Amino acid sequence: MKDTTDGGEPMVRKGLGVLIAQLACLKPLGLQELAMITNGSSFANKAAQLRSSGLNRITFSLDSLKPGTFRSITGSDKLSDVLDSIEAARSAGYPNIKVNAVIIRGRNDDEIVDLARFARRNSLTVRFIEFMPLDSGHIWDRKHLVSAAEIREKINSAFPIILKNMSRRGETAWRYGFADGSAGEIGLIAPVTNAFCGDCSRIRLTADGHIRTCLFSSEEYDVRGLLEAADREPKSPTLFVLLSQEKHPAIPLAPLHSSIPRGR
Known part of the structure; x- marks a missing residue:
């Protein structure tokens, strides 16, 4: 790792x-x-x-x-x-x-x-x-x-x-x-x-506690909220495994925003 x-x-x-x-x-x-x-x-x-x-x-x-x-x-x-x-x-x-x-x-x-x-x-x-x-x-x-x-x-x-x-x-x-x-x-x-x-198994953790499976993805997962809700029980490894499997064979070629609004 x-x-x-x-x-x-x-x-x-x-x-x-x-x-x-x-x-x-x-x-x-x-x-x-x-x-x-x-x-x-x-x-x-x-x-x-x-x-x-x-x-x-x-x-x-x-x-x-x-x-x-x-x-x-x-x-x-x-x-x-x-x-x-x-x-x-x-x-x-x-x-x-x-x-x-x-x-x-x-x-x-x-x-x-x-x-x-x-x-x-x-x-x-x-x-x-x-x-x-x-x-x-x-x-x-x-x-x-x-x-x-x-x-x-x-x-x-x-x-x-x-x-x-x-x-x-x-x-x-x-x-x-x-x-x-x-x-x-x-x-x-x-x-x-x-x-x-x-070949990519990387995941990206943002500064505000969200995870993206790809730099180009607009989808995020609130892992900080999950950990807080679970009282920091050891459930995150399963989440990380699932996220690493959500990979795509190639990136989209349309321009994407690198800054995704959080709405909060």
Whole structure:
């Protein structure tokens, strides 16, 4: 069992270190890994503290290495802070540091090779993610999609890559190593053109105690209310098993809201 804390942005949560330490207490009960995904803008000064609290692995969102493009995509000028956070994670001893980059045609698809080079130079994993129909602003359009196959070809033309054995079994990404033996790894996540839904056993717990079986789903289950009503009796494992079985073979390609109104 693995737990990944993301958001939103988890670093804005007050008492995050305490939460990580509390989650780490679940390791004797079967939690194998405690991970977090962050935009990296404020991680640097907390890297060592969170590592000592029990955080095992860290992934950064980094869609561009160019200040102007970074600002255009994220709305912030904190590229240097993100790069500092990646270096702080390395200094704090986090293994297998990952970077997620969502590739959007006409925005940052000209940086695919640069991001692959970044993986090689810094001995980390860069995961290239297809632009998904997941936006509350309704900006998704198929014409902006750069397929994983196209991304792979662009990288392979500059730095030949080799698919790793058993890649993507139980994971979201196809994993590639560099043919020349260079450090670093390339991941390709293709939720639109080659969905991983059939292998997915993940469930998402929201900040207000609801569960979704899929990031793209608008259906939620009030697990907090269930636990409160049951006086915290051990009924949740059955619920989790049932929810994990409610998986679909592929995602819908119509734009969906990422923020679902709670009505409360």
